[in-house]
Structure formats: structure tokens, C-alpha cells
Amino acid sequence: MKVLFDLQYLNVASTGIKTYMVELAKGFRKYPHPEIEFIFTHEPDEQLKDESFKGPQSKIQRLNYHLDYFRWKEFQLPDLVKKYKPDVLICPDFVSPAASLPCRRLTIIHDAFFWQMPQNYPRWWRKYFLSLIKKGLKEQTEIITTTEYSKKSLLENLGDDFPISVIYQCPKSLKSPSELGVFSKLNLEKQGYYLHIGTFDKRKQLLLLTNAFAEFVKQTGSDKKLLLVGGPGQSDQMNDFPKVEALIQELGLEEQVLIPGYLSDGEIKSLYEGAFAYVFPSENEGFGIPIPEAMGFGLPVIHSDQKALMEVAGGAGLPFQTGNQQDLLEKMILLEQDSALRQSLSEKGKIRSADFSPQKFVEAFHQIILKSGS
Incomplete structure (x- = not known):
């Protein structure tokens, strides 16, 4: 079975989602399964080094990032699906392509904050991002989330059109020597x-x-x-x-x-x-x-x-x-x-x-x- 793992978002990911993506990528390589072949869209270490959209940004820079992200999700990633013909696509950053795909999708939605805490987000950005999430929930999609609490919250806000599974993540592996x-x-x-x-x-x-x-x-x-x-x-x-x-x-x-x-x-x-x-x-x-x-x-x-x-x-x-x-x-x-x-x-x-x-x-x-x- 062939699995395509979308790691594009590592160029801007921070805190929890960054840890989730990095540790999952490491784990797929450290604990391989004989029946599963993983294909990464990006090498994790290289994508983490990409500074194009990190740090303080002007409105133009933020707009450029959103356009880059949109191009990736709606055009470049579907092209990679055509190229590699995976059985499963894993999107660990809430959003899967809106385009129809011939493979199953595992979309990770880490929490329900966008629905629960609208006051914490710019109105236009929240509306746009929620539309991206919902448009990517189609065909053979299974949602993965982090706790039973998150699952219940997502069911309240998204309904039960797509199955939701809970997978407990692991914390960051702090392998560096202690710096006393x-x-x-x-x-x-x-x-x-x-x-x-x-x-x-x-x-x-x-x-x-x-x-x-x-x-x-x-x-x-x-x-x-x-x-x-x-x-x-x-x-x-x-x-x-x-x-x-x-x-x-x-x-x-x-x-x-x-x-x-x-x-x-x-x-x-x-x-x-x-x-x-x-x-x-x-x-x-x-x-x-x-x-x-x-x-x-x-x-x-x-x-x-x-x-x-x-x-x-x-x-x-x-x-x-x-x-x-x-x-x-x-x-x-x-x-x-x-x-x-x-x-x-x-x-x-x-x-x-x-x-x-x-x-x-x-x-x-x-x-x-x-x-x-x-």
C-alpha cells in the first residue's frame, strides 16, 4: 500500500502541529511497516529550514503565503497524487485538496478552536480557512484527531458525515544533549x-x-x-x-x-x-x-x-x-x-x-x- 504524506506546511508550522508533523515523519521511517510504502512530499529537515514565510511579515507577504498555500493544496498536491498514485493521502494540517482524488484521505484536524473560539482569529481569515477545511472533506475521507474531547467537539461542529478516529500523539523527542x-x-x-x-x-x-x-x-x-x-x-x-x-x-x-x-x-x-x-x-x-x-x-x-x-x-x-x-x-x-x-x-x-x-x-x-x- 502506498501512502503520500503532505509536509508542505512545515515551512511555517509552529508549536503543536510542527511537533506532530515532525514526530510522525520520523516515526514512519523509524518504525516501517512491511505492507506500507511512505512517500513524503518534502524532506522534513529541508522544509523546516525554508525561511520564505517565517518571521514578521507585511500584509503583502502574508497574502503571498496564502496564495502559495492555496496553489499547493489545490494544484501541486493533486498533481503529486496523479504522479505517485497513492492509495492514501495524509494531510496533517486540517486541509485536504478540494479537487476530486482517486485515493483515500486521512485529514488531521487537531482541535475545534476555529469553531469554539472565533474571537481569537481575524474574521476574513477564519471564514476563508474554514471554507478550505470543509471543501477538502469529501469522497473517501477519514478525520484523525488528537483526543476524545476533540472528537466530540468536531462532531458537534462538523457532524458525522465522515468517520473520526482518535490517535494520541507523542511529544517532541528531545535527543539533543542537555545544555546546562x-x-x-x-x-x-x-x-x-x-x-x-x-x-x-x-x-x-x-x-x-x-x-x-x-x-x-x-x-x-x-x-x-x-x-x-x-x-x-x-x-x-x-x-x-x-x-x-x-x-x-x-x-x-x-x-x-x-x-x-x-x-x-x-x-x-x-x-x-x-x-x-x-x-x-x-x-x-x-x-x-x-x-x-x-x-x-x-x-x-x-x-x-x-x-x-x-x-x-x-x-x-x-x-x-x-x-x-x-x-x-x-x-x-x-x-x-x-x-x-x-x-x-x-x-x-x-x-x-x-x-x-x-x-x-x-x-x-x-x-x-x-x-x-x-
């Missing part, structure tokens, strides 16, 4: 900081976390720090970075709440290895990669009780009521004071993280590919 210099670079002590990694999207609730941490320091006198690693939100509507930065200054916490931007894989690995705990207060996630990632390093994880995060944590995290600053504060204090709880969460987390291995991720795709061909 990050501790002196950021003036950190091991076990001396809470960690959060991700963009400053509004839904990540980093303002809430910063306020809760300020109260935590006030009530406990702790000298621990809060490390918020990552870059701005993906649009003006979604970006809380300036607000978090201003709040830190207002609270006088410039020395205790650190926002170092993006860091290297080796630095991220060191930060996971040295953190006291991971905090994930997001109000909405389709999956929540940092949970199994942090748990794999043995970190206790405090997370909101948002449904996808509860599903992924599987009882191995310490949940608080989503959006409730006081509850988050109480969980941080509890974790600080209860060493037995920290040890228990660490042990449970390591066990839970094994459910999100690269091999399981890939083998779940193998099963669906072969099932669709039976």
Missing part, C-alpha cells in the same frame, strides 16, 4: 522554578498564572521563579505577550518571572530536567503536548481541568478549576508543602507518559491505513 549553561544564562537553580513552555496565546491563561504566582510568592515567601518559555501568540487577537510583560513589571517581579523567548532543544531539555514542577493553566487544548512531555521527565504537573488535559493526564496530574486563580494558587502551595504528593505525581506521570510513545503513535496510523485499505 541555560541555568547560569537565566540565573536559575535546579528545583528552583516552575516551568511553562508554549506561545503566549490568550487561551494559555498566562496572565492568570502570573497573578497566581505573585500571590504564591506573597503568601509563602518562596524564592522560586516562574519561567515562561516561548514566543508571542499567533495573531494580534490571540497574543497576550505584551500584557504578561506589563503585568510582570506592574507586580515588580522582573527577577522572579522570566520570559526568555524561544530556546534551543538542549536548553529545553535541561529546563525539564531541573524544574520543580510544570504548570499548564490553559482554558482550551486539543491535546496538550507539554503534559506527557513534562511527565516523561518525572515532573509533577499542575494543569487546568479542561477536558482534553484531564484526558491526557489520565489522573497523573494535579488539576485545578479552569480559570480559577485561587484554586491554582492553592494547588501550587500544596505542591510546595507536600513532598509525598510530589513524589507520587512524579511516579504516576512517568507511567502515564509511556502511553504516548512514538511507536504507539505510528502504529495507530498503520492500523487505520491498513483498515481503510481492507
